[in-house]
Amino acid sequence: MNVYLKNKGYRFLTNASLLNAIGNSLYNIVFIVYASTLPFNTLAVSLASITIFIPSFFQPFIGHFADKTKNKTKWIIGARIGQFLLFLLLAKVILIEPSLPLFLLLLIINVLGDCLGTFSGSLQLPFFKQLISEEDLTEAMGFQSGLNTLIQLIFQGLGAFAIVKLNYNFSLFGLINAITFLLAALIIVIHYNFISSLEQQMISQTEQKKTTFISDFKETMTIFLNNPFLKMIIFFAVLINLLFSSAEGLLNISLLDRQILWFGNLPNTIALVSISTSVGLLLGSLLTMDFFKHIKSLTIISLILINACLLPFSLIVIQSKWLMALLLFSFGYLLGKINPRLSAYLISEVPTEKLGLTSGIFNVLAMAGAPLGQLIFLGTANLINDLLSWLIFGALSFLFFIYAVLGNNKVSDPITIN
Structure with missing residues (x-):
């Protein structure tokens, strides 16, 4: 806040x-609602849910x-005006009689809008590096992450409420x-x-050099591979995403x-399951001066994995709804401690001219575990039963926890705050 x-x-x-x-939070939920009103609603909702993640895979590019x-300031303005024009087009096109081709066009507009949002966000990264001192970066990233979580909490709910009050007038929305x-x-203007x-x-x-995507990609991957801490963090980000990407569905x-x-x-x-994690993430991001300020990042990751071990226990063994909610809140809170630290570390360590690419590659690598996790846990729950899914979830969590404890002693943490 300071x-x-x-x-x-x-x-x-x-x-x-x-x-x-x-803007993103409002329409993501409303677009799902729109899809549910179509004659082919099952296909439409599935496509709408999948396309939300498509822009993430384009982040490195x-x-x-x-x-x-060049002229990043002008392009930040241009990207947001581009989003404005795309949603003006959407507001017009959505009035046409619903059909599958029309819905696919709306999906494309939505994806392009999200890509422009990612572009403007990447353009801003060098400004943050220039504006904020290294010792304040974690607080700044935590504050921004916390506000984004708060916006998602408020405006997704507001979007669902408002579209009903507007009598499902998707064009006006x-x-x-x-x-x-x-x-x-x-604001930028x-x-x-x-x-x-x-x-x-x-x-x-x-110093701006003319380089290709391939050469910059190789150089960025070398930065990751030559940094034991980053390599370890990416590895555990994949494992945590493997577990928790399917946890809510399971x-x-x-x-x-x-x-x-x-x-x-x-x-x-x-609703409470979703809110518990979100509130934890919000508080974890905003409360930067708590006990965890002095705790190593890999220790926090170990605590996240303990949460994962206990979640099946709370659901299957003792069947406690209060412990379930507490564990989800705790997971969000601990994740709120890790994410701003890593964002701040990347901004401070990576050359300004490679911030966008590095951030994009890191996000894509971290997401790599999500499809595998959904295949394992949701697939098992549907084909056999959810009990076996939770047993596999708990066993893997315990193995990952043991590995995290061992790795904690081998890798020094350059972003522990003293």
Whole structure:
């Protein structure tokens, strides 16, 4: 919070990013609702759910393009105006009689909008490095991560509520969404001179070379492979994603026939499962001065894996809904400690001209475990039963925990805060 209040450049960029996040949060949930109203709703909801993740796989390419982009300030404005125009088009097109080709066009518009959002976010990374001192980076990234989580909590719920109040007027909602992107661009326009002068300082301090995506990709992978700490963190990010990417879906399956775990009814329980993790993530990101400030990153990862070990125990053995909620909250809180540290470490350690590509590659590598986890756990739950899925989940979590404890003693943590 101190960095946000005292550093006006960081404040301008964060405000613009938050408006961008509001736009994304509002329409992601509403688009699922729209898909559910179509005659081919099963296919539509499945496609809408899958396409939310498509832009993530383009992050390295988008990040590399952002790194090579000159006049970044103008392009940040341009990307957000592009999002504004895309959602104006969506607001018009969505009025046409529903059909599969029309729905595919809407999906493309949505994906392009998300890609432009990723592009503008990658363009901002060098500005954060220029604006924020190294000792304040973790606090700044934590504050931004916490606000993004808060926005998702508030505006996804608000989006679902508002679309009902607007009598499912998806066109009007698309127009509201477009305005949030226009306001995000307007913030940068208002402070254009300040941000542009900052960009000129960055240009004078960095050497721009003409390089290809392949050569930069190889160089970035070399940075990862030559850094034992980063290599270990990526490895555990894959493992944690392997476990927790399917945990919510697996929980939903288990809750169907275990009323003892319900908080009143099934819808309330499913909502509480999601909220518990989100609130934990919010508080973990914002409370930067707590006990965990002095704890090594790999120790926090070990604690996350202990959570994973205990989750099947809470569901299958003692069947405690309160322990289940506490473990989900704890997982979110601990994750809220790790993510800002890693963002700050990457920004401080990676050359300015490779920040977008490096961030993109890191995110894609970290996500690599998610498809495998969903195949193992959700596949087993559907083909056999959820009990076997949870047993596999618990066994793998325990093995990963043992490996984390052993790795904790072998790798020094360069981002432990003293």
